[in-house]
Amino acid sequence: MYNLKLDKFHGHEGPEGAERWLEHIEKTFRVLHNQGNLPVERWVETTSWFLGTESASWWEHELRSLTPAERIDWNVFTRLFKRRFVPPEYIDRKKQEFTDLKQRKMTANEYYRKFTDLSRYHPDINSNPAEMLRLFRGGTKKRWHSMATTTPCESYQEFYEILLRIEDSENMSSDSDEERNDGKQKIEDKGKGQTSLGPRQTQNFKKGGASSSSSSGSFSASGQGRGNRFAGRARGQRQGNGGRG
Incomplete structure (x- = not known):
């Protein structure tokens, strides 16, 4: 045991x-x-x-x-x-929970499982297929009412199968919309990248030009400084030689 x-x-x-x-x-x-x-x-x-x-x-x-x-x-x-x-008080609370049950944010499968589980507390309704269907249908999402009621069914189990098909259809539509939005976003991001590429290239080019000019100027100034120093020493040497001579 x-x-x-x-x-x-x-x-x-x-x-x-x-x-x-x-x-x-x-x-x-x-x-x-x-x-x-x-x-x-x-x-x-x-x-x-x-x-x-x-x-x-x-x-x-x-x-x-x-x-x-x-x-x-x-x-x-x-x-x-x-x-x-x-105790009976607990059973009464469960009965009330069953009759007041609404789908709200639950999936069709979650709603079906909870509805079926709670129905055991209310044997009078549980034994009446028509009443079970009426109660189950009344608790589903409002936007599903009109779609589901167009298809005839004799039990809440059949109605549940209809809800599953509707839910699958909505999920497929949501996935398609999400894929289209992702594709659109990628196109927009790509367009933004191409638009911003021009100014960055132009800016880099200007910076590169300024840098080249500065380098050239620096090189010229440096060259002139070296040239002046050499020239000064040469003149000083010639003068000194001239003085000694």
Whole structure:
């Protein structure tokens, strides 16, 4: 039993935690049952291995008022478990959440999953396909109403398939618009680059010309300075020689 690695339920996890734990237990048991490893009549007994002190005391108390057949009936256990750990107030809140559900920013898939999950809290609507379709359609995005209602459907599952096609079409259109905008932006960027290239080249050319002129001037001045110095010394030498002579 411990190899199943199932968490223990202690009784203080709250309604949502109790639901998640029971669902996980049942899914695990169904897999084992389908593999031929866990008969249904052993489910309740196996579950008792994963009850904490508080929840185990509760179950021991319930067992006293059950017949031998009821003690191994999984439906009896789940009904009593929910009555104790999933109070009616919680169910009422979930019912209200279901009837008020709107798609808003959810994808079609997210909206469908949440709608289906919450519908279990409202069995009267869940068992009525026409009412399920009406409620599901009323919660979808307004811009999808007119498009989706043009195609006849008999269940909210069929309506969901229509929404998926509409959503895919919108996504493809958005991708195409984005590609066109990217291409337009590249063209504009390229045009801006060509426009700005002219002035930069002209400016560089002017700078290069000024630099060449300065270099030439500097070279001439330097040359003249050297020439004057040489010429001065030469004249001084001639004068000195002339004086000695």
